[in-house]
Amino acid sequence: MLTLDQLLAFLLAASLITISPGPDNLMVLSLGMSRGRKQGMAFGLGCALGCLSHTLLAVVGVSSLLVASPVAFAALRIGGGAYLFWLGVQALRSRGGATVPTHAADAPEQSAMQLLWRGVFANAINPKVMLFFLAFLPQFVAADRGDVPWQLAQLGMVFTVQAAVLFGVLGYFAGTVGQWFARWPLVALWFDRLAGVIFCGLGARLIFIS
Template sequence: MDALLTLPQLSAFLVAAVLITLAPGPDNLMVLSLGVARGREAGIAFGLGCALGCLSHTALAALGISALIAASAGAFAALKLAGGLYLVWLGAQAIRNARPFGTTARELPADGAAKLFAKGLVANAVNPKVILFFLAFLPQFVAAGRSPGVQIVQLGLAFTLQAALIFAAIGWFAGIIGQWLQRRPAIGAWLDRLAGGIFVLLGLRLIAAR
């Protein structure tokens, strides 16, 4: 029981975590753009994948592997390149498979929820900036005198849960807007390309970031 988070400790952490998750960033921007372009199911599925990708960062932080990655410039650069290229690839695929002008969303096959969930999971898991964020953020809420590894795991689980709820909400509301826009074929076609372009730009930004 000594390793469990206290209520004040968890409350302070959740306030900070929610504010950070709501702040404009790559994850919620991708969920928003995908929800608008492809509907609620797509936005929610991708958002839940992004949220559960935080579990891998929690495990890395608890095991201390994040510190090793942060200390190795080569490992960080390789992971940054891999993450950026993956986002660029997702964006290029979205642009290539965008619906033709004049075609509605219902006339085209879309990625299933499981596939979008997997894409969100990988997109978050290979982002080295999130790895370093967890390494820097979680330990700030670890109380001295109790098992730090167990506390980090609990904090990571709490972060993942609140991120899942927020990203699902973003996907849901973005989908409502998207459904209205997709009834206008010309706008729907541009939304597909815009979503793909956002993924490409985020990938290039990650690759170029110092």
């Protein structure tokens, strides 16, 4: 099982990353505002469930590397650190990302179940999410405690659960959140800055300390 320190550190980082303005949560917000709470929450749940496919890939890929070659595993950690650092720099340079997409309101009407599966599919085939999971999950693994695959699986499930909760809340309160972002656009900018600091810090830790 994960230690309490592992769980809290991962949950804090994952939650801050999830609420930072990005394509998934902005789409949840847009659907919630234009189609209603149920549709926004359904799409958000689908996006969260799509993370399970990336968890499986991370468990299989990282575990295979660890068994095959400790050097290759170290290279993955350093490469992942560089990728996270690059994401952090991009977020720090961002001018804010809380512009809610308007195409959701113009799309054909879809049921909540259709939107759920749309969210699952959109997330599951996103190569950027796959790269993120390969870079993000391993650094919260305590290799000295053994059973790396199970630790990775637990981290992936924790990420999925917190994403489902936060996306659900966002979809439910989409109208209020949308008005809030419209009134204080700098909030999105500072969410990006916070995510950038987290990414850069985690990336630097992987590159220089691991």
